[in-house]
Amino acid sequence: MKISGLIFGLLAFVAVRYYIRRQYNNVMTEVTSGGPASCLTMMGSTTRDENHFTYIVGSFRNDCARQVGQVTVIFKVSGPEDRNHYSRDAILYAYERDIEPGEVRNFKTMFQAGKNAVFRFDHFNAY
Secondary structure: OHHHHHHHHHHHHHHHHHHHHHHHHHHHHHHHOOOHHHHEEEEEEEEEEEOOEEEEEEEEEEOOOOOEEEEEEEEEEOOOEOOOOOEOOEEEEEEEEEEOOOOEEEEEOOOOOOOOOOEEEEEEEEO
C-alpha cells in the first residue's frame, strides 16, 4: 500500500515537473528569439490633427500566443538636411499596455509630429 502511494506520488511529481519545464522552455524561446515584438503587426498609421497639433495615430495587432505587457511603437520623423545633405531624424513614441492575443490596439504618439511631417514606422519594442 505504501509502495503504490509512493510510486503514484513520484509519477505525479515527474508529470508536474515535465509540464512546468515545457511551459518555461516555450516562454523563454519566445522571449529570446525575437521576443514579442517579432509577432506584432503594424496595421497602418497616419496623422491626425487634435487641438491644432498633429499626432501620428494608427493601430497594430498582437499575433503572439500570449498577452504582451508593454509595447512601444517607434517612428522616425525626417528632419531638415544640413549643408552636407545629412538629415537628423527625430524619434516619436507611442506606448500601449496589456495587449491580449489577437487584439488590435489603436495608438497615438505622445508628442506632436508637426503639420507636414514625413514619418516612417521604425520598429516595436515589446515585453
